[in-house]
Amino acid sequence: MDRYLLISQDCHAGAPWFIYRKYLDPQYREEYERWVTGVIGDISNLDQTQMDKQVPAQYETMSADRKREYLEGMERSMGHLGNWDPTVRARELDREGIAGEVIFPDGSQKNHPPFSYSFFKGKKASPELRAAGARAHNRWLAELCQSNPKRHAGIALVAMEDVDEAVREIRWARKNGLFGGVLLPALPFATDGAEAFWNHPRYEPVWDVCEELDMPLNTHATNAGVNFGGSPLAGIIENHFTTYRPFWFLLWGGVFERHPKLKFCPTESGGMQVIWFNNYFDEYLIKHRRPEDVKKAITMKPSEYWHRQCFFGASAHASRMEIDARDQIGVKNILWGSDYPHPEGTWPASQERIRELFSGIPEADVRLMIGGNAARVYGFDTEALNKLAAKIGPKISDFSAAPAAAA
Amino acid sequence: MDRYLLISQDCHAGAPWFIYRKYLDPQYREEYERWVTGVIGDISNLDQTQMDKQVPAQYETMSADRKREYLEGMERSMGHLGNWDPTVRARELDREGIAGEVIFPDGSQKNHPPFSYSFFKGKKASPELRAAGARAHNRWLAELCQSNPKRHAGIALVAMEDVDEAVREIRWARKNGLFGGVLLPALPFATDGAEAFWNHPRYEPVWDVCEELDMPLNTHATNAGVNFGGSPLAGIIENHFTTYRPFWFLLWGGVFERHPKLKFCPTESGGMQVIWFNNYFDEYLIKHRRPEDVKKAITMKPSEYWHRQCFFGASAHASRMEIDARDQIGVKNILWGSDYPHPEGTWPASQERIRELFSGIPEADVRLMIGGNAARVYGFDTEALNKLAAKIGPKISDFSAAPAAAA
Numbered sequence: 063m064d065r066y067l068l069i070s071q072d073c074h075a076g077a078p079w080f081i082y083r084k085y086l087d088p089q090y091r092e093e094y095e096r097w098v099t100g101v102i103g104d105i106s107n108l109d110q111t112q113m114d115k116q117v118p119a120q121y122e123t124m125s126a127d128r129k130r131e132y133l134e135g136m137e138r139s140m141g142h143l144g145n146w147d148p149t150v151r152a153r154e155l156d157r158e159g160i161a162g163e164v165i166f167p168d169g170s171q172k173n174h175p176p177f178s179y180s181f182f183k184g185k186k187a188s189p190e191l192r193a194a195g196a197r198a199h200n201r202w203l204a205e206l207c208q209s210n211p212k213r214h215a216g217i218a219l220v221a222m223e224d225v226d227e228a229v230r231e232i233r234w235a236r237k238n239g240l241f242g243g244v245l246l247p248a249l250p251f252a253t254d255g256a257e258a259f260w261n262h263p264r265y266e267p268v269w270d271v272c273e274e275l276d277m278p279l280n281t282h283a284t285n286a287g288v289n290f291g292g293s294p295l296a297g298i299i300e301n302h303f304t305t306y307r308p309f310w311f312l313l314w315g316g317v318f319e320r321h322p323k324l325k326f327c328p329t330e331s332g333g334m335q336v337i338w339f340n341n342y343f344d345e346y347l348i349k350h351r352r353p354e355d356v357k358k359a360i361t362m363k364p365s366e367y368w369h370r371q372c373f374f375g376a377s378a379h380a381s382r383m384e385i386d387a388r389d390q391i392g393v394k395n396i397l398w399g400s401d402y403p404h405p406e407g408t409w410p411a412s413q414e415r416i417r418e419l420f421s422g423i424p425e426a427d428v429r430l431m432i433g434g435n436a437a438r439v440y441g442f443d444t445e446a447l448n449k450l451a452a453k454i455g456p457k458i459s460d461f462s463a464a465p466a467a468a469a
Numbered sequence: 470m471d472r473y474l475l476i477s478q479d480c481h482a483g484a485p486w487f488i489y490r491k492y493l494d495p496q497y498r499e500e501y502e503r504w505v506t507g508v509i510g511d512i513s514n515l516d517q518t519q520m521d522k523q524v525p526a527q528y529e530t531m532s533a534d535r536k537r538e539y540l541e542g543m544e545r546s547m548g549h550l551g552n553w554d555p556t557v558r559a560r561e562l563d564r565e566g567i568a569g570e571v572i573f574p575d576g577s578q579k580n581h582p583p584f585s586y587s588f589f590k591g592k593k594a595s596p597e598l599r600a601a602g603a604r605a606h607n608r609w610l611a612e613l614c615q616s617n618p619k620r621h622a623g624i625a626l627v628a629m630e631d632v633d634e635a636v637r638e639i640r641w642a643r644k645n646g647l648f649g650g651v652l653l654p655a656l657p658f659a660t661d662g663a664e665a666f667w668n669h670p671r672y673e674p675v676w677d678v679c680e681e682l683d684m685p686l687n688t689h690a691t692n693a694g695v696n697f698g699g700s701p702l703a704g705i706i707e708n709h710f711t712t713y714r715p716f717w718f719l720l721w722g723g724v725f726e727r728h729p730k731l732k733f734c735p736t737e738s739g740g741m742q743v744i745w746f747n748n749y750f751d752e753y754l755i756k757h758r759r760p761e762d763v764k765k766a767i768t769m770k771p772s773e774y775w776h777r778q779c780f781f782g783a784s785a786h787a788s789r790m791e792i793d794a795r796d797q798i799g800v801k802n803i804l805w806g807s808d809y810p811h812p813e814g815t816w817p818a819s820q821e822r823i824r825e826l827f828s829g830i831p832e833a834d835v836r837l838m839i840g841g842n843a844a845r846v847y848g849f850d851t852e853a854l855n856k857l858a859a860k861i862g863p864k865i866s867d868f869s870a871a872p873a874a875a876a
Contacts, residue, residue: 113840123758123759123762124759125757125759127758251695258698259697259700259703260698261698261699261700261703262698288658290666291665291666291667291668291669291718291722292668293666293668293717293718293721293722293723295717295754295758295762295763295766296666296668296717296718296721296722297719297747298754299717299746299750300714300717302749303710307707308701308704310702310706310707311698311700311703313703314608314700314702314703315698315700315703332749332753334744334745334748334749335742335745337741337744337745338741338742338745339706341741341790342706342709342739343706343743344738344835345788345789346786347702347789349788350813351530351702352531352532353528353532355530355702356702359702379753381752381753381756382752383748383749383752406757420699451757
């Protein structure tokens with residue numbers, strides 16, 4: 063094939079509130095309307111079309127060139143309709159040359175899952191409401207993905223308070239085609255000791271079922287309720303820490319050791335920190351801690367678990383430096399993503415951006431990072447996707463063999 | 470000189486409670502006794518000598534070899550007496566070949582400053598009590614340092630709630646010989662937005678006076694009240710993040726820009742993360758954020774502020790990998806430390822440990838990292854210290870010119 067199989071490991075989708083409402087168990091609908099009114103304001107006369115055309119807050123931080131490019135995409139796709147309309151979505155993916163995608167929630171700021179359970183385990187809604195909202199999102203997303211089930215790998219939202227319920231929901235999700243795995247919400251930096259972190263034995267049945275059904279664990283950049291003193295430029299590096307936190311809890315909790323096929327994908331949070339913590343864990347802790355303490359949790363070097371089971375979602379916040387550091391991060395551990403339809407991502411110019419990002423990199427490496435790894439990690443049907451890629455995928459000949467001057 | 474000038478940028482000292490008591494303003498003494506009883510238990514018949522001989526909790530995680538080595542030092546120096554007895558302290562420094570030292574608080578677990586204001590801005594005591602405890606510690610420490618004022622650079626504790634009071638205390642500290650600068654406490658990962666972070670304009674008078682008086686800002690590894698799910702192995706990497714947090718708040722708050730001579734020294738938290746955040750800030754944020762947003766805070770590349778004003782305190786949690794990465798971290802930005810008298814440090818075997826750590830490194834680089842940088846950053850009187858170093862300092866000829874086989 064003279065084209066690459068391009069898979070975006072980081073896309074987003076969400077429904078307008080009046081659609082989500084239909085997917086909620088009936089007993090929660092009234093409460094949901096109150097919740098929506100609290101977030102959006104008066105919804106009695108709301109024109110959803112106008113709402114979808116609103117530009118997200120991140121837009122304000124973009125350069126003039128990027129604004130123009132993004133607004134052209136918005137105009138062409140009638141705002142954020144692709145967030146929930148499968149026809150518009152497929153057209154935009156085609157245009158971008160993307161054969162397959164992994165779908166996170168939070169398509170736009172107005173399309174949060176019901177009761178706001180998403181990247182961050184906020185404390186605003188009760189566990190019961192969070193679980194109800196998650197189920198509604200999963201039902202809706204499963205239906206969206208059915209429009210082309212081999213192309214769209216939806217990620218299930220799973221409330222973790224009730225572990226039995228979580229296991230049931232994960233089985234339901236897999237059975238209903240959500241093979242993008244499970245969203246692992248960021249946990250608060252709690253000081254009261256009340257929160258059970260991912261190293262807690264109570265989650266063992268969750269890891270069991272995720273390994274059994276080949277459902278990766280995904281995290282995504284989020285502010286996790288941390289106070290950044292009003293500085294988004296300071297906050298962004300803290301988000302990038304939060305996204306990776308489960309790595310060391312799962313590592314030292316022995317979860318990767320006991321579940322060698324379980325996968326963890328921290329997404330849209332840069333990748334250079336992987337070099338930091340792998341080096342640190344490998345060298346310092348192993349050298350200076352009692353071997354018996356370490357061996358309780360792990361039998362290999364910490365970085366070996368990373369390379370075997372963890373994958374850096376290289377979307378919006380990735381850059382050429384991570385690609386150049388691919389031998390350290392792992393050329394098999396990098397998953398490109400467009401972040402569609404978020405303005406900090408590459409849509410609607412993914413084709414140009416991947417040529418910039420990967421120019422001068424050996425073809426075999428590019429093939430892994432822009433699609434091959436995601437296909438393997440999430441279990442996409444590559445035979446089916448290659449047929450599509452043969453028509454829409456980026457042409458290999460369009461990638462420069464020499465590094466771009468600016469790199 | 471055929472010997473190196475060795476300065477430990479990370480040492481600790483603290484007084485027993487009954488000594489701290491005398492340095493407290495009288496109106497707080499009764500409250501302090503209640504506080505000590507809460508922390509230590511019944512103090513009416515307490516044998517302080519026994520207390521000082523208690524081994525710290527970290528001891529339990531050490532290898533058998535390290536335990537033996539550490540206990541020999543404890544035996545020889547009568548427990549932790551060097552924590553507060555200047556004669557024992559000087560003898561141990563001599564034995565270690567250390568000509569100068571920077572002194573953090575928390576000598577041992579029983580020698581916390583009054584009301585527990587230390588590395589972490591905990592919320593247990595009121596701001597008034599914290600400030601009173603800080604003043605008592607500073608008075609006591611200033612006296613300890615007077616035993617050899619050019620050798621001991623004490624770090625002042627400064628409560629930051631009342632900025633005018635903080636400025637007064639910093640002036641008092643400098644005038645009374647505490648030229649180690651100021652301890653910047655770790656701030657909680659607050660979610661309520663109530664906490665003023667270091668980018669807040671209210672602290673401007675503090676940065677002014679620290680720059681004027683050449684008082685470095687220091688942070689030190691601490692757990693910052695974060696819940697690690699009972700896993701110290703997971704927690705340690707989170708501590709290492711906390712210690713560095715002020716860097717981005719000071720950076721994006723424009724503090725380094727406005728105060729080009731202000732210095733920041735994150736200590737005992739490893740150094741590989743410097744490569745991560747410098748690369749990330751330099752490349753991603755500058756490339757993808759609006760130039761006008763960035764220029765509001767800074768005019769140079771973020772890493773240039775690091776190299777100009779920030780210094781990695783390479784004590785207990787540092788290892789050969791940081792020394793090998795010195796061109797990226799900055800050979801002028803690494804400050805060796807023994808962590809005396811903490812068991813995770815190198816005391817009482819600093820001489821052997823520095824030979825291992827620096828063997829095969831060019832002499833000029835070693836000279837900077839084990840003393841020259843600290844002398845410059847903290848303003849030690851090198852003429853005075855060199856006289857001492859000529860007698861006790863590690864012999865250059867003892868360092869192998871070729872890298873150690875194990876490195």
